[in-house]
Amino acid sequence: IEKNDDKALQNLLKDFHYADIAEILDEISLEEAIYVIKLLDSETTSDVLMEIDEDNREKVLKNLSAKEIAEEVEELDTDDAADIILELPEERQQEVISKIEDEEHKAEITELITYDEDTAGGLMAKELVKVYETWTVAGCLRRIRGQAKEVTRVHSIYVVDKQEKLIGRLSLKDLIVAKSDQKIADIYISNVDFVGVDDDVEDVAKVMAKYDLEAIPVVDENQILLGRITIDDIVDVLKEEAEKDYQLAAGITGDVEADDSILELTRARLPWLFLGLVGGVGAFLIMEGFQDSFKEKAILFFFTPLIAAMAGNVGVQSSAIIVQGLANDDVRGSVNGRLIKEMLLAALNGIILAIFLFLFVWFYKGELDKAIAISVSLVMVIIVAGLIGTFVPLFLNKRGVDPAIATGPFITTSNDILGILLYFWIAELIIAFFG
Amino acid sequence: IEKNDDKALQNLLKDFHYADIAEILDEISLEEAIYVIKLLDSETTSDVLMEIDEDNREKVLKNLSAKEIAEEVEELDTDDAADIILELPEERQQEVISKIEDEEHKAEITELITYDEDTAGGLMAKELVKVYETWTVAGCLRRIRGQAKEVTRVHSIYVVDKQEKLIGRLSLKDLIVAKSDQKIADIYISNVDFVGVDDDVEDVAKVMAKYDLEAIPVVDENQILLGRITIDDIVDVLKEEAEKDYQLAAGITGDVEADDSILELTRARLPWLFLGLVGGVGAFLIMEGFQDSFKEKAILFFFTPLIAAMAGNVGVQSSAIIVQGLANDDVRGSVNGRLIKEMLLAALNGIILAIFLFLFVWFYKGELDKAIAISVSLVMVIIVAGLIGTFVPLFLNKRGVDPAIATGPFITTSNDILGILLYFWIAELIIAFFG
Numbered sequence: 001i002e003k004n005d006d007k008a009l010q011n012l013l014k015d016f017h018y019a020d021i022a023e024i025l026d027e028i029s030l031e032e033a034i035y036v037i038k039l040l041d042s043e044t045t046s047d048v049l050m051e052i053d054e055d056n057r058e059k060v061l062k063n064l065s066a067k068e069i070a071e072e073v074e075e076l077d078t079d080d081a082a083d084i085i086l087e088l089p090e091e092r093q094q095e096v097i098s099k100i101e102d103e104e105h106k107a108e109i110t111e112l113i114t115y116d117e118d119t120a121g122g123l124m125a126k127e128l129v130k131v132y133e134t135w136t137v138a139g140c141l142r143r144i145r146g147q148a149k150e151v152t153r154v155h156s157i158y159v160v161d162k163q164e165k166l167i168g169r170l171s172l173k174d175l176i177v178a179k180s181d182q183k184i185a186d187i188y189i190s191n192v193d194f195v196g197v198d199d200d201v202e203d204v205a206k207v208m209a210k211y212d213l214e215a216i217p218v219v220d221e222n223q224i225l226l227g228r229i230t231i232d233d234i235v236d237v238l239k240e241e242a243e244k245d246y247q248l249a250a251g252i253t254g255d256v257e258a259d260d261s262i263l264e265l266t267r268a269r270l271p272w273l274f275l276g277l278v279g280g281v282g283a284f285l286i287m288e289g290f291q292d293s294f295k296e297k298a299i300l301f302f303f304t305p306l307i308a309a310m311a312g313n314v315g316v317q318s319s320a321i322i323v324q325g326l327a328n329d330d331v332r333g334s335v336n337g338r339l340i341k342e343m344l345l346a347a348l349n350g351i352i353l354a355i356f357l358f359l360f361v362w363f364y365k366g367e368l369d370k371a372i373a374i375s376v377s378l379v380m381v382i383i384v385a386g387l388i389g390t391f392v393p394l395f396l397n398k399r400g401v402d403p404a405i406a407t408g409p410f411i412t413t414s415n416d417i418l419g420i421l422l423y424f425w426i427a428e429l430i431i432a433f434f435g
Numbered sequence: 436i437e438k439n440d441d442k443a444l445q446n447l448l449k450d451f452h453y454a455d456i457a458e459i460l461d462e463i464s465l466e467e468a469i470y471v472i473k474l475l476d477s478e479t480t481s482d483v484l485m486e487i488d489e490d491n492r493e494k495v496l497k498n499l500s501a502k503e504i505a506e507e508v509e510e511l512d513t514d515d516a517a518d519i520i521l522e523l524p525e526e527r528q529q530e531v532i533s534k535i536e537d538e539e540h541k542a543e544i545t546e547l548i549t550y551d552e553d554t555a556g557g558l559m560a561k562e563l564v565k566v567y568e569t570w571t572v573a574g575c576l577r578r579i580r581g582q583a584k585e586v587t588r589v590h591s592i593y594v595v596d597k598q599e600k601l602i603g604r605l606s607l608k609d610l611i612v613a614k615s616d617q618k619i620a621d622i623y624i625s626n627v628d629f630v631g632v633d634d635d636v637e638d639v640a641k642v643m644a645k646y647d648l649e650a651i652p653v654v655d656e657n658q659i660l661l662g663r664i665t666i667d668d669i670v671d672v673l674k675e676e677a678e679k680d681y682q683l684a685a686g687i688t689g690d691v692e693a694d695d696s697i698l699e700l701t702r703a704r705l706p707w708l709f710l711g712l713v714g715g716v717g718a719f720l721i722m723e724g725f726q727d728s729f730k731e732k733a734i735l736f737f738f739t740p741l742i743a744a745m746a747g748n749v750g751v752q753s754s755a756i757i758v759q760g761l762a763n764d765d766v767r768g769s770v771n772g773r774l775i776k777e778m779l780l781a782a783l784n785g786i787i788l789a790i791f792l793f794l795f796v797w798f799y800k801g802e803l804d805k806a807i808a809i810s811v812s813l814v815m816v817i818i819v820a821g822l823i824g825t826f827v828p829l830f831l832n833k834r835g836v837d838p839a840i841a842t843g844p845f846i847t848t849s850n851d852i853l854g855i856l857l858y859f860w861i862a863e864l865i866i867a868f869f870g
Contacts, residue, residue, distance in 0.1 A: 176576065246759060276748045283737075287740075305722075313847070353705075
């Protein structure tokens with residue numbers, strides 16, 4: 001298809017949804033993608049651009065002139081437009097903005113790119129339907145027709161006073177159901193949720209999810225209506241957040257994908273592996289230190305991988321539950337209560353597992369003292385691992401650090417070392433007692 | 436507040452959003468919660484009921500009569516109503532349904548509870564705004580006013596033909612902008628996304644996220660319009676999905692929360708820990724088997740925790756990337772290509788790490804043969820761990836098993852054992868070569 005007939009290709013693509021075209025473009029070569037993009041009309045191109053992978057978008061944009069990018073940007077909603085511009089190198093940003101013809105669009109985009117991308121301001125769009133409390137329903141409907149043409153989807157209609165302060169909302173449904181001579185001031189709902197322009201996007205996502213909102217207005221410190229955030233942007237935030245936490249738990253930093261280059265993937269993975277290496281060397285030094293105490297008891301050394309694995313697993317389990325609870329805001333109550341609960345939980349798990357281990361060692365080796373030493377230390381190691389897994393994320397969270405870092409390699413490694421150390425100490429004590 | 440003044444409490448609660456009331460109820464005792472619920476008006480009660488924790492909801496429902504539940508259910512949208520009824524014990528379900536007074540609502544709920552909760556049918560609501568292609572804009576607006584009163588939020592208006600087949604959609608905005616004497620047939624958009632009633636909810640979520648939809652109609656095999664799914668339900672699906680994957684990766688099965696009972700948490704965690712125990716015993720047996728080969732080389736045994744940890748970490752990293760790629764549908768191309776890439780990646784990481792380990796062992800112990808043996812085996816172990824981490828989820832996915840199971844304890848444990856085995860084999864070979 002690629003090489004010959006422009007018209008045929010154009011007709012073919014016309015029937016596709018832009019998200020499908022984006023998917024195709026992600027799979028073909030850069031030259032082919034640019035060739036296809038130049039065939040598309042400018043509205044489709046801009047939508048397609050928003051949907052393709054960030055890496056590919058960067059490459060495509062490099063091959064377009066500032067004028068061409070400005071044309072695409074004019075077709076986009078202000079939030080998407082600002083995102084595209086922020087992906088450009090700084091010197092090109094001003095060039096593209098200066099080529100935007102629509103003055104209002106230009107001013108709005110210039111405002112939006114000043115906000116931090118992790119705040120409500122960085123996520124919001126300027127497109128919204130706004131009415132003044134003094135209007136009538138009929139006048140309102142007339143003017144909404146004008147405003148609505150610019151807005152892809154009308155969610156809520158925001159009601160402002162003369163100073164542009166947000167005072168309430170109006171659902172389209174209420175407007176349709178109302179009589180045409182009623183005043184907006186009489187029918188609007190004054191109870192309106194909103195977020196501040198500097199609020200963190202994760203908090204915005206929580207508010208929207210909690211109250212099942214599909215759009216939320218954004219105001220500045222004086223309650224002046226600045227923009228609105230829609231749920232589809234929040235869906236993206238939630239997905240990214242979930243992926244980031246998942247990767248952190250697996251020991252991967254940065255937002256990488258399976259198709260990224262080997263160097264990018266190495267950069268995301270190597271630091272955590274290095275942490276594991278340091279932990280392993282630590283375990284080696286501990287074992288070497290205990291070498292003399294257990295000259296004739298090599299069997300104890302053979303259980304270190306088991307101890308390390310159990311300490312790591314228990315730590316990851318407890319920290320995962322706490323990290324998730326913190327993310328959902330359902331970890332309440334005292335830290336002590338939580339630690340006591342985790343201790344009981346770990347003790348229960350630990351005792352059940354230790355019974356199996358005790359029976360195995362006793363029957364297989366017939367050495368009661370070692371069987372007791374190994375299984376008692378297992379219980380202690382599991383309890384301590386559970387406590388650390390619970391405490392570390394709670395502590396990080398109090399300190400304002402993302403507790404998701406705690407799960408995964410960090411907890412695993414520290415629990416490995418601590419677990420092995422504890423194991424040898426306790427085993428030494430118990431064997432000395434029997435010996 | 437709890438103990439004295441009903442009126443004051445009622446007034447206080449009136450100003451709260453139902454999601455906030457639900458949050459309060461989750462924290463107080465069951466008797467207090469039921470006491471508060473009985474004070475609320477029935478519309479608020481039903482909304483609050485939908486928002487509180489599933490465990491608490493179950494307890495509250497136990498304390499309400501079938502008649503009381505039926506009253507709550509009448510206030511709810513059909514999808515939420517069906518969810519509540521499905522949470523009841525089977526014998527109570529019919530009792531509650533029979534007490535619902537509104538015949539239409541009763542029929543709709545009876546239909547909805549027949550669908551599997553993991554399908555589009557289990558997620559959809561019957562509330563929607565539907566117009567026939569033969570209506571005019573004016574007639575349409577009039578009738579929508581009637582339909583819209585039942586629907587909490589109008590997203591899209593679905594256009595059906597005389598046989599109730601979905602043929603297109605109409606946005607409220609288009610309807611407002613259109614002239615009142617136009618026919619629906621002339622202004623509707625025939626290009627409409629929809630899902631089948633038996634489609635998997637995860638697929639529905641993907642379609643909606645991909646095309647940025649806020650609502651999607653659900654049809655049966657004859658294209659008859661049955662209901663619609665809104666994005667807020669999808670947000671819940673995405674969150675649950677992400678939490679499930681995160682927990683699986685941490686070795687926790689079932690949907691547990693930090694506040695669940697110790698027994699529930701044990702049931703979710705113990706099986707994976709047991710797997711770890713079996714793995715540890717396996718590692719013990721391997722080390723015992725190699726005991727004689729390395730009589731004078733205890734140092735090799737001291738590195739097993741390091742080897743096991745590295746094998747586990749690398750395996751989790753590679754499987755996490757593949758699991759996530761599969762979830763987002765961006766793992767394309769051949770399995771071989773992916774394995775080769777992972778091999779190169781693992782080799783690169785492995786060699787960098789092995790250099791550090793080599794230098795440590797050489798300088799610290801001064802034994803060149805052991806330093807070489809340990810670091811060469813580390814590279815091999817990392818490569819194999821990476822390959823297994825990549826292959827297992829791809830294989831499970833091909834077999835129709837959720838690849839998320841592969842990350843976490845399963846990969847860690849098998850890589851631990853395999854890594855240790857490989858390590859001793861290679862170390863034995865290399866030391867024999869030098870020796």
